[in-house]
Amino acid sequence: MNAKTDKLENKIFRITGLQESKPGGLSRGPKVRLTLQNKAYAGLAAISWNELSGFAIGQVVRVSGDLGKYQEKPQLQIKSIVQADSYDATDLVPTYSGDLKALEARLQACIALIKHEKLRRIVTTLLDKGTELGKKFRLAPASPADISHEPYLHGLWQHTLEVTEFAHGMALQAMRMRPEEYASINICHLVFAGLLHDIGKTTSYEYGNDGIKFALAGRLNGHLIEGYAIMRDALLKEGGFTATEIDRLLHIVASHHGAESDNPPRTIEAMLVHKADSIASQLGSTYGKPHESSF
Secondary structure: OOOOOEEEEEEEEEEEEEEEOOOOOOOOOOOEEEEEEOOOOOOEEEEEOOOOOOOOOOOEEEEEEEEEEEOOEEEEEEEEEEEOOOOOHHHHOOEOOOOHHHHHHHHHHHHHOOOOHHHHHHHHHHOOOOOHHHHHHHHOOOOOOOOOOOOOEOHHHHHHHHHHHHHHHHHHHHHHHOHHHHOOOOHHHHHHHHHHOOOOHHHHEEEEOOEEEEOHHHHHOOHHHHHHHHHHHHHHHHOOOOHHHHHHHHHHHHOOOHHHOOOOOOOHHHHHHHHHHHHHHHHHHHOOOOOOOOO
């Protein structure tokens, strides 16, 4: 572990992983390796040089120890660990640490970019904070695992805005660079689909006191299909769109994983949303919280 350490005192965690060294083994390593989760950590590696008994995955514990780094990743050396008799369940679920009011202001600014009345009305209705879907959109994580991007509550909200803002910024830059060739970029389609590209994650994940994991819809269908269905239903319910308009809008959502999608992006709007999603996801999973760059 690196020299610089911080003290953690009596912090609440849920044990999400536990591995004990084999009795009588020759290894001089830690006796127990754990993975811990709470509001601040989606998955914190922890070690104990002493044998631990009576602990199991899923158990809530109070931990004190030295937090440093091992191989450039956070690692906690446990000094004491006891079962937690009382605790606030909200302290166990990884949660966005930023300003939610700022996220709301950015969301409304993105919606305002959609000048097409029907499309703006659909997004406003779907993401209204008073609706069940709007609440889920603001609360859901962007992914269920600490190895991916924004694996914490409100992460989907944060990620969606980053993708939409990236895509919009790239579209404006492209139009400045080649005004004659790229002037046809449909900003309304791009922003509309950017805001809804991951809306399927509202049904794909479960999150509560026991952490963040895939729901049945996520395991069976995946968020691309779930999101495609939500957007298609909304467009048909609103009405007044041609088949071509609907197909082009749905294509942006269906292709936003690029080569990993059933069909790769075939329109400039779809390409921009895909690239924005890729950039935002890679930045978040490599450099964003709870991750730290190893360089």
